[in-house]
Amino acid sequence: MKQGIKWATIRDVAEAAGVSVSTASKALNGQGKLREETRERVAQAARRLGFAPNPLAQGLLAGRSFTVGLITTDSFGRFSIPVMLGAEDALGIGEMSVFMCDTRDDPERERRYVEMLAARRVDGLIVTGRRIEPRPPARSRPGIPVVYAMTQPAGGGAPAVLPDDEGGARTAAEHLLGIGRRRIAHVAGPERFLAARLRARGFAAALSAAGVEPCGDIAYGEWSEHWGREAAGQLLASRPDAIFCGSDQIARGVADTLRAVGRRIPDDVALVGFDNWSPMTLGALPPLTSVDMCLEDVGRVAAELLLAAIGGERDHDVHTVPSRLAVRESSGGFPAAGDR
Amino acid sequence: MKQGIKWATIRDVAEAAGVSVSTASKALNGQGKLREETRERVAQAARRLGFAPNPLAQGLLAGRSFTVGLITTDSFGRFSIPVMLGAEDALGIGEMSVFMCDTRDDPERERRYVEMLAARRVDGLIVTGRRIEPRPPARSRPGIPVVYAMTQPAGGGAPAVLPDDEGGARTAAEHLLGIGRRRIAHVAGPERFLAARLRARGFAAALSAAGVEPCGDIAYGEWSEHWGREAAGQLLASRPDAIFCGSDQIARGVADTLRAVGRRIPDDVALVGFDNWSPMTLGALPPLTSVDMCLEDVGRVAAELLLAAIGGERDHDVHTVPSRLAVRESSGGFPAAGDR
DNA sequence: CTTATCAAGGAATAGGTTTTCCTTAGCTTG
DNA sequence: CAAGCTAAGGAAAACCTATTCCTTGATAAG
Numbered sequence A, B: 001m002k003q004g005i006k007w008a009t010i011r012d013v014a015e016a017a018g019v020s021v022s023t024a025s026k027a028l029n030g031q032g033k034l035r036e037e038t039r040e041r042v043a044q045a046a047r048r049l050g051f052a053p054n055p056l057a058q059g060l061l062a063g064r065s066f067t068v069g070l071i072t073t074d075s076f077g078r079f080s081i082p083v084m085l086g087a088e089d090a091l092g093i094g095e096m097s098v099f100m101c102d103t104r105d106d107p108e109r110e111r112r113y114v115e116m117l118a119a120r121r122v123d124g125l126i127v128t129g130r131r132i133e134p135r136p137p138a139r140s141r142p143g144i145p146v147v148y149a150m151t152q153p154a155g156g157g158a159p160a161v162l163p164d165d166e167g168g169a170r171t172a173a174e175h176l177l178g179i180g181r182r183r184i185a186h187v188a189g190p191e192r193f194l195a196a197r198l199r200a201r202g203f204a205a206a207l208s209a210a211g212v213e214p215c216g217d218i219a220y221g222e223w224s225e226h227w228g229r230e231a232a233g234q235l236l237a238s239r240p241d242a243i244f245c246g247s248d249q250i251a252r253g254v255a256d257t258l259r260a261v262g263r264r265i266p267d268d269v270a271l272v273g274f275d276n277w278s279p280m281t282l283g284a285l286p287p288l289t290s291v292d293m294c295l296e297d298v299g300r301v302a303a304e305l306l307l308a309a310i311g312g313e314r315d316h317d318v319h320t321v322p323s324r325l326a327v328r329e330s331s332g333g334f335p336a337a338g339d340r
Numbered sequence C: 001c002t003t004a005t006c007a008a009g010g011a012a013t014a015g016g017t018t019t020t021c022c023t024t025a026g027c028t029t030g
Numbered sequence D: 001c002a003a004g005c006t007a008a009g010g011a012a013a014a015c016c017t018a019t020t021c022c023t024t025g026a027t028a029a030g
Helices: A008-016 A021-029 A036-048 A055-062 A080-091 A107-119 A165-178 A194-209 A226-240 A248-260 A280-281 A293-310 B010-017 B021-029 B036-049 B056-061 B078-090 B109-121 B167-178 B193-208 B225-238 B249-260 B278-283 B296-312
Strands: A066-070 A095-102 A122-129 A145-151 A160-163 A182-185 A242-245 A270-274 A289-292 A319-320 A323-326 B066-070 B096-101 B124-128 B146-149 B160-163 B184-187 B240-245 B270-274 B287-290 B318-320 B323-328
Touching: A008 A036, A008 B184, A021 A036, A036 A280, A036 B036, A066 A107, A080 A095, A080 A122, A080 A293, A080 B096, A095 A107, A095 B036, A095 B078, A107 A270, A107 B078, A122 A194, A122 A293, A145 A293, A160 A165, A160 A293, A165 A194, A165 A242, A165 A270, A165 A289, A165 A323, A165 B278, A182 A194, A182 A226, A194 B270, A242 A248, A248 A270, A248 A280, A280 A289, A280 A293, A280 B249, A280 B278, A293 A319, B010 B021, B010 B036, B021 B036, B056 B287, B066 B078, B078 B096, B078 B124, B078 B296, B096 B109, B160 B296, B167 B184, B167 B193, B167 B270, B167 B287, B167 B323, B184 B193, B184 B225, B193 B270, B225 B249, B240 B249, B249 B270, B249 B278, B249 B323, B278 B287, B296 B318
Parallel strands: A066 A095, A066 A122, A122 A145, A145 A160, A160 A319, A182 A242, A242 A270, A270 A289, B066 B096, B066 B124, B124 B146, B146 B160, B160 B318, B184 B240, B240 B270, B270 B287
Antiparallel strands: A095 B096, A289 A323, B287 B323
């Protein structure tokens, strides 16, 4: 059962370099007082033998494992993935490794994963999900720092990093105002989602700040294309010259209906979506202006917070990562750089 | 720096149970000859102290870590994700943990990841990607088993698990034949992709087996909606009554054009896509019949193969996982179960 | 000349677990 | 009663590294 690969140990290196184990260790880690020539000799031996320190031994000694657990409730879906990539990025290749755990929204699975990760002595946990709503906190062993990304723990007690739904919506609305539209409608997602309400609030705030009345009531519904098609049909009577949608999928549905009744985008109606999900925005006709929540930044910030927490800093705040607007033809912009 | 959580060690358990460390170990692992009463006493002490064996120490001793590395070249995109989930599933929560590594298609990153994973003493590697094309083999330390999923190593030498592009396409074509269509066209992806060529081949084979001529030449292009719209325009002259598309995105483009010129789906033209990517298939108007490559199964099989390889079995074959057809309204089916 | 200082490197220990080998006492068998 | 066996459990080694403390010369200071 014991695997057959024979690794060079530091003992082998020491022997090859004609020094003691402790000297070899010091040479490789830049510690202690050694002659430069000795260091070099050890380094050469290490290189020659392909030596790499055994992280299990290092971890055993250090009392930590230089790993973090990344838990998603979301089956690594559209929202967790960018978060995850950003986090992985910030954690670096050599430094911290990432254990991947997908709870499939099952509390029992989550419990077992958290326990397993604790047993593996992870240095910290990142919990991410699909919804920014407060969720029951992950019950990890006390002492293991946890950071939430794209979600937040009910009752606080741990730092959380959220996208700026409200700010993103405000930016979108300001953009539409900026290109001269005054009859702007908002087709929103389901009202039970905090994200949908925040986006609606940002939208309303921007219009109100400009002294512009929204075109019609805010229409809450679903996140789907189907809802977009339906809502657009209802909206047509009020003759909007711009529609801000709560998601790219909604926006695609809206575009479908507009095209079907002969309204041109963006000339008659400018359109802005939310999520900047490229399969949706780039495939749309015309390509869709959309709010990008910069989820990779969310992940990156979460990872940085986690590293800080592992380093001993205390922080229980909710952090917000600014969104940005990717302007494309559906609101009169040129093709965004980087799109193909 | 040393983390502050104090874990119960087996020494603590032994002390609490009034036995030696070795006895405690044997009791917990069901080894050796011990009185049942002693075993129970140790187990109780362990439970009371919340003892969990330190995997670092276990791994150090066993020379393996009970972890596997999952490498994707694909930023965990649409194709790697399901593969990954299937693999994670097969590896189980308690048994094997998964290190997540995203190379972003950068060979240098891949090299560093593989090295890091080897240093961490992973028991095996799963390499996955976005394209089924043969790729340069991952240069891992000899002795660490590797399984490829959704891709294959040039020159073989390691097992690979691939979706059945050809079979899936055949099934799709047979379905269209089965609902009585005879003028069936195929809008394919880029010819440089092996997957596109295999799908075209499966399509042609099914028609030929039924003695039906394809409607027009196979149109290679891109995977995009844009290409679908364009190709459909060119195709209209030959008046197809069914179109099989190389991807769901292509199919949506095709549907756009068909709708624009007043052809009804599926009454005038039946439509089948490929990938069964729900945001595309379910949002489409009407919902899109599509070939599902069962990528979770690909991942699952890959993980099972890896476990077998870790257990010492040798296997260098290419395995194919059957696809299945999700029938929806675009080819006259009823809404598929499980769709919402 | 003696003592303190310093450079260079070695010995030992800790970290937690599993496994192999050893010890002890009680029992059986002849 | 002696010899051998068994049940039950203990001692120690092994896994590999980093660190703390110690040793050994040599040199500088007094």
